[in-house]
Amino acid sequence: MAVYVGYEGAKNCTDGPQPGSRGMMQWFLENYRHLGGTNLGIYNCRTVRGGSTTSLHGEGRAVDLGINPHGAAYGTDLAERLRNSSKEIGIQCIIWNRKIWSGAHPNSGWRNYGGRNDHVDHLHVELSWAAAKKNSSEVITLLNTHLATEPDAPQPPETPSPTAPYPTQRRGDTGALVEEIQTRLNRYGFAAGPEDGVFGAGTEAAVKRFQDAVGTGVDGIVGSKTWAALLTREAAGHTLRKGSSGEEVQHLQRGLRAAVEHGLAVDGQFDVATEDAVKKYQQSRGLSDDGIVGPKTWEALQGGR
């Protein structure tokens, strides 16, 4: 167990992730996925956020190990064990949970990190060039040799909540999480446009309409509350009833108009007229006519009327 000394800054973007970086990600997912570990990426030709120097991600030498729930104790445990064996593995820098350790200041331990991204949702781990160029299996062997593979038991999050297993997404963000948002918005009837993983104006507008409908603050940013609403909506069967309002109700009203009540206004207000139309629809489909749009009524409406 020893601490790495030295730091090789990034110069120019390469054309993809280095093999050693792939090995580290593979090892992480194999050992931490069951605790909530995810792959938040390796290669990305960009500058350091808020700066002008090339990010180590541009050389494919930095891996972002996603930690859920954010700030989880297993992330802290992993960060410390990686640091303690950073020399053997070839790790030159780690950023985690507002702390940074760097081989440029090897004996200073964890220092406060004030970068724009607070890194509570992932460990940013940088490899030396020597480690990055090793093949994947070599790096996996090094990790298995120098780190005990059994992570500490996961600690319960400090504030128990079903919310926010995912990092905040906002306009300008790209990737799989944005695609997830777009897919769900489209599925729930909030037209977000193409599911291309690019958080543009159309996605932002759809997020705002969704937020308006579910009663979270309307800011167009998918933070913990909006994520929770997006993720639980399906399980809850997105029930609508008298008094509900918003785009989802419009979506419902369009379905009702086509099916039973051609004169129904599409105004997004679940009023008495809408309730009557729901009951009429439910009767026509042999469903219990309670006037509440739960999973069964939704399913019937969506599955061709």
Ligand SMILES: [Zn+2]
């Ligand atoms: Zn990173």
